Amino acid sequence: MPNALTNNLHLPGAISRRDFLFRAGSGFGGLALSALMAGEAGGQQSTSIRRTSGSLVAAKPPQFAARAKSVIFLFMVGGPSHMETFDPKPSLDKMDGQPLPASFGTIKSQFINGGTPLLGSAWKFHKRGQSGIEISELLPNIAECADDLAVVRSCYSESFVHAPAMYQMVSGRTVTGHPSAGSWVTYGLGSVSENLPAYCVLPQPQGLPEGGAPMWDSGYLPAIYQGTVLRGGERPIFNLNVPEGMNRTEQRRLLDYLKEMNELTLTEDGTDLSARIAAYELAFRMQQHAPEAVDIRRETAETRSLYGLDDAHSNEFGTRCLLARRLVERGVRFVQLFSGGGPVSWQWDAHDNMVVNHEKMCAATDRPIAGLLKDLKRRGLLDETLVIWGSEFGRTPVSQNGKGRDHNPSGYSIWMAGGGIKGGTVYGATDEIGYRAVTDRVHARDIHATILHQLGIDHRKLTFLHNGRNERLTDFAGEVITGIIG
Numbered sequence: 167m168p169n170a171l172t173n174n175l176h177l178p179g180a181i182s183r184r185d186f187l188f189r190a191g192s193g194f195g196g197l198a199l200s201a202l203m204a205g206e207a208g209g210q211q212s213t214s215i216r217r218t219s220g221s222l223v224a225a226k227p228p229q230f231a232a233r234a235k236s237v238i239f240l241f242m243v244g245g246p247s248h249m250e251t252f253d254p255k256p257s258l259d260k261m262d263g264q265p266l267p268a269s270f271g272t273i274k275s276q277f278i279n280g281g282t283p284l285l286g287s288a289w290k291f292h293k294r295g296q297s298g299i300e301i302s303e304l305l306p307n308i309a310e311c312a313d314d315l316a317v318v319r320s321c322y323s324e325s326f327v328h329a330p331a332m333y334q335m336v337s338g339r340t341v342t343g344h345p346s347a348g349s350w351v352t353y354g355l356g357s358v359s360e361n362l363p364a365y366c367v368l369p370q371p372q373g374l375p376e377g378g379a380p381m382w383d384s385g386y387l388p389a390i391y392q393g394t395v396l397r398g399g400e401r402p403i404f405n406l407n408v409p410e411g412m413n414r415t416e417q418r419r420l421l422d423y424l425k426e427m428n429e430l431t432l433t434e435d436g437t438d439l440s441a442r443i444a445a446y447e448l449a450f451r452m453q454q455h456a457p458e459a460v461d462i463r464r465e466t467a468e469t470r471s472l473y474g475l476d477d478a479h480s481n482e483f484g485t486r487c488l489l490a491r492r493l494v495e496r497g498v499r500f501v502q503l504f505s506g507g508g509p510v511s512w513q514w515d516a517h518d519n520m521v522v523n524h525e526k527m528c529a530a531t532d533r534p535i536a537g538l539l540k541d542l543k544r545r546g547l548l549d550e551t552l553v554i555w556g557s558e559f560g561r562t563p564v565s566q567n568g569k570g571r572d573h574n575p576s577g578y579s580i581w582m583a584g585g586g587i588k589g590g591t592v593y594g595a596t597d598e599i600g601y602r603a604v605t606d607r608v609h610a611r612d613i614h615a616t617i618l619h620q621l622g623i624d625h626r627k628l629t630f631l632h633n634g635r636n637e638r639l640t641d642f643a644g645e646v647i648t649g650i651i652g
Contacts, residue, residue: 290302316650334610
């Protein structure tokens, strides 16, 4: 009787590909097991994903002693002007209205072609706190927290177009498809809370930033690590109630059955399905616990006033800042909070009129951000919460349309506070007109390396195997900004 395995094959005695894989399966399994054990023995971040859905987001220990447990990233959409906020330029003010000196070369930006005059700042800077950090009079409330801030005045990036520059600030790359910093943090450390998402995103109600959802996407990491969007107002999370006509016992039974059916088809590499199972379980628990977490009505009148909720200009952003504090207080690992989004009139993108734009945006954010820092500090949370203020780029020292400024990725400012950061510090510098970062230059990869370091992670060892390459947040570079660490 002819061998079924060799029937219809061109070569007598040959075996089929399917039979070869079947016979060799145990060998491949042994290789996979040995590789997994070797990775764990080496003490490096494992890139394998276990089948149990809950393990995907279970809390993991840091690689070394961490200074911070959570992160709040305050992203100012559109590019605030560093010359109007945290980087005083008296030489630029003196040259207001004059042509750009030839020694500075050509200004590279998106909408101006050169030849426009220099534009000085409309606001004065003053030394603040015991540290004497110079901060603009546009930000009187944040200025009260000067001794808690480490202002980095020497940031730079590669793109003067909003979306690519935003992607670089959150993922280290100018293209989509790579995980955001919040996703990497959640992948590396897991979730402290079993009842809330590890990574929450609070966009502005007027609309999303130009970069859109890729700014909090998990890229090639399992989907469970992507950011969960919470909305402003009284209902930050939709669908928290049990479905109509169903009680929690019935809902639990249905969810258990759904999980059982999903796990029947779960393969070893079925990380997307594992993420879906985990998401269903988290959503069920959130129906019980999230309503309390997002209910800011529980806060005292004094706390609500601290965040500016009693002012029409700052009420909305202040509500989200207060929500951010409540989230990290309850174990959320990473909060990404946006100021700006939707129409240009609700962004920091001051092309037409610097004064009108920045007065509006600072009125909305100054008091809430200061309130957040002060509230975290008095509750003992600032020491373990890393707060970051930044954007995708800065603005040009030359004017656009006489009163505005164009995009400038060559030099701009961010600041960090809390989480082991040395307050009252100024790091790096731009040139005398604020165009280029010239001293101790800092790239987005350095910012990311510093974030991970404060959380107890070596950015070089947090990797994920994708398309045959061990990917990481900082790609092939990145250095911890040691000059701002306390």
